[in-house]
Amino acid sequence: MSIFTQHRRDEYEQPGRPFARPAAPAGDSTNRQVRAQIRRLRGTNTASRTAPPRTVPARQRVGARQLAQITTALSERDRLVLSHLMQHRFLSTHQLQAFVFTGHASRQAAARTTRRVLARLQRDGLIRPLERRIGGLEAGSTAxxxxxxxxxxxxxxxxxxxxxxxxxxSPRFLQHSLAVAEAHLALQRGITADRQVTVQTEPLSWRRYTGPGGEAHLIRPDLAACVVGHDAEGVFEDRWFLEVDMGTESIPTVLAKCRRYQAYYRTGIEQADHGAFxxxxxxxxGxxxxxxxxxxxxxxxxxSTLEQRLFRLTSAADLPTALWGSDAPSSPTTS
Known part of the structure; x- marks a missing residue:
């Protein structure tokens, strides 16, 4: 335990291009072919297996009256989707499913519901997909x-x-944003009946302090977390600042960040507010x-100028163990 805490007919019925049904004797084979073609152009109740799915264009701009109507119809789950996107800026379909669409009978059912809800929110103009699809953390996934x-x-x-x-x-920023969301999910999966987790995303995770000369400083953790629970030894509280490192910064840059954390530690602000750093x-x-x-x-x-107990290193794969030790929950596989 840490001591710190988602062929139309009108195409042919254009001005100057009248659509007329060709005439042919009843029962003639040509007549049957024409009728079949007309049915395809008109459309039927059953979608053609070879025809592309009909898409409804997303609203690019939503007026105040439209937005008021849409807002009234939103569920708490819809709002939760929007809230997670505001917190993290970018999330994959799989991550939104893990954050919001829990409690389904199966992952397949959760995935279907996720896609349906995201498609509706996109049609309403509340969310937008990125033009590019990236794999990265999801190992070749086209999510x-x-x-x-x-x-x-x-x-x-x-x-x-x-x-x-x-x-x-940029791909670099996207990869980092999705990695931070994965860390947030690792924290969320640690919630049990005996353990509650509170997570702050940027900018709520940031901390300001004043240097020795009165200069203003800012440290910007990707996440800040507080874990409160009880075990065999009684009630405990762990606190974390989480930094996601994608291997793009030099080691001196990382060490400089560590020094800023230590400078903040020495101010005693966090300890005074929460009892521990x-x-x-x-x-x-990477x-x-x-x-x-x-x-x-x-x-x-x-x-020698850095206090080793303030810092801990782990890989993305070992993050649950670093957070929860032997009680680490297993990460569900993506369906």
Whole structure:
């Protein structure tokens, strides 16, 4: 336990291009072919197996009256989807399913419901998919990546939502955002009857402090978490600052961040507010995570100005064990 705590007929009925049904004797084979063609153009109750699915274009801009009608019809689950997207900026379909669509009879049922709800929220103009599909954390998966649309932001916060903007993020930023969401999910999966977890995402996870010369400083953990529960030894409270490292920053840069955490520790602000200082947990991602782990551990152990007990290193795969020890829940496989 840590001591720190989702062929139309009118195409032929255009002006100057009248659509007429060709005449032929009844019973003639040509007549049967024509009737079959007309049925295809008109459409039937049963969709053709070879025809592409009909898509409803998403609203690109939602007016105030439309938004009010949409907002009234939203469920608590719909709002939870929007809230998670506001917190993390980008989430995959699978991550949204894990965050929100729990309690279904099977993962397949949860996946179907997730896709249906996301498609409806997209049609209503509240969320938008990214143009690119990336694998990365989901190992070759083509799962869509979603972001909150301005109308969705206005549903959650009418004031702040006015300045909300969507954008196509860089692959590097996307990978980091999805990795942070995975860490959040690892924390959420640790919730049990005997253990409650509270998670702060950016910017609520940030901490401000004043340096020795009166200068303002800011540390920006990707996540801040508080774990409260009880075990054989009684009630406990663990606190964490989580930093997701994608292997894109140099080791001196990481050590400089560690020094800023230590400077904040020495102010005593966190201890005065919560009784303990969070342990800083570095979560290492990427193909060279093992080598980076060794290098960072070596530099940390030989930097005498850093207090070793403040910091801990782990890989993404070992994160549940780092958080929960032998009580680590198993991560569900993606359906």
């Amino acid at each position: 869509r990546i979603w972001q909150l649309a301005p109308a969705g932001a206005r549903v959650l916060d009418p004031v702040a939502g006015r300045s909300w903007r969507t954008h196509q993020a 969070p342990r800083v947990l570095w979560i290492l991602h 193909p060279r995570a093992v080598e980076r782990h060794r290098a960072l551990a070596w530099h940390l152990s030989r930097t």
